[in-house]
Amino acid sequence: MDTTARTAYYKKMFEDYLSPVISGFEETGGIHGACAYSLSAPGKRLRPVVAMMSNEACSGNPAETLPVCLAIEMIHTFSLIHDDLPAIDNDDLRRGRPTCHKAFGEATAILAGDALIFAAFSSVGNSRLKVDAKADIMLEMAEACGLNGLIKGEYDDIKAEGENAGFDEIKDIYVNKTSRLFELSAYSGVRVATADEDLLNNMRTFGRHLGLAFQAIDDILDVTSSPSVLGKTPGKDAIQDKATIIKAIGIDGARKWAEEQTGLALNAISGLKAGHLKNIALDMLKRIN
């Protein structure tokens, strides 16, 4: 199976696992319904795919990662819901549909985001993983997303709007707001199968550089793409005067940097038979949306 087919296969595996969760939430309604709405927005499910491919690369059983994939997608969804709020990015549309607060009101969107964080920990805690893997992965989730991870990245991202942030500062923001969830995905996929420290550290490094390349390409597309190809309105970074790598080193510089980051990602897993994971990293450079 080539990497495109393998990606589609894992994406479908994840969607099949997610689907009854969403149906159950829809049936319950109320705050559950708001969570279902945001979880069901069509997405690439890239983080779950990375977790499953990381697991595959160390001879695991990718199906065992599914509760962790769900947890990571729930956290990703929480971060989108809260980012879109009027007090933060104030977005009305996400993937062509009204944002959660537009559809359900601001109070419900705040609470739905909160609930998805706890639901993520429930997903791992209720899984059949071994107890030491559960505890390690839950701690990794907390550290990747908390005060020194995702949330710090979002905070620094807001604070850097309209400022002349330097290259290192922007890189720090990218690490936290984007890489940490990719690190978590790669780490968790492996941790489900093994507690090998070196392997886990290499996977974190892979995720870090993959995330940096992903964010640089995202920023390039925001400048160069059209709404019909991108699936969202480009040009938002410039309007909000966001601290982006483009602002610091230009489009060509950003592309070159994304290529370097991809090289570093590949380097981190050079010792592994991880063909699909390597191709995912290379394909990310070519993505158009």
Added chain:
Amino acid sequence: MDTTARTAYYKKMFEDYLSPVISGFEETGGIHGACAYSLSAPGKRLRPVVAMMSNEACSGNPAETLPVCLAIEMIHTFSLIHDDLPAIDNDDLRRGRPTCHKAFGEATAILAGDALIFAAFSSVGNSRLKVDAKADIMLEMAEACGLNGLIKGEYDDIKAEGENAGFDEIKDIYVNKTSRLFELSAYSGVRVATADEDLLNNMRTFGRHLGLAFQAIDDILDVTSSPSVLGKTPGKDAIQDKATIIKAIGIDGARKWAEEQTGLALNAISGLKAGHLKNIALDMLKRIN
């Protein structure tokens, strides 16, 4: 040591554990500073005290519960920050100080609340507790606070404003928005020391009824107290037309019901040498703020 002295002793133990965490956050500043601000608001620290007394009641070592106490207080603080937001209860003051969003802005308050959830899981995950206790407590935290716990209670509480909610519906809201954190406190205090299922279930039952009594007294004080004694503005429930037990069965009915709940709480731990815990429940009926 009588129960008043014991309560003060555990409260100080917790404050001494919390204090360097707050100082560290203040030193870092930014989003950490907003978390420190809200964590340092003077409070009764009732949930940590309940956790330590529950631990003591089953011959544990209360100091071992401190990372869990910190986690529960962080979750409690997160829920206050998000509850106070303009889109939810729109409160400007909390314990005599500006609310988090008044002091730091709405975006920061949303993110600080989010960060405290993750920090709570980090506190337990990074502790020296045994791995099975860690995993169990983290799962209990997730379940107590998520879509079928605290967050559902807050959502239902908002939705019931201005409605004629029935007694059972109000009790459900109270269980979720208030009891679940007391259940978690009593459960976790014991789980640090033992995995005994019966004991843990009894502790959950104790926490449930303690929380219901606590909330009923809270609602009574909102109707009967003065600002100087209460430390906050009374009468808010009526202004917001909240679904309270007072609205359903009146003040006398609510007081009688709180007494019944206290009896059920005491009943759940009747087999334990848990004098302080029983006194805490009895004292709660007499509290004036």
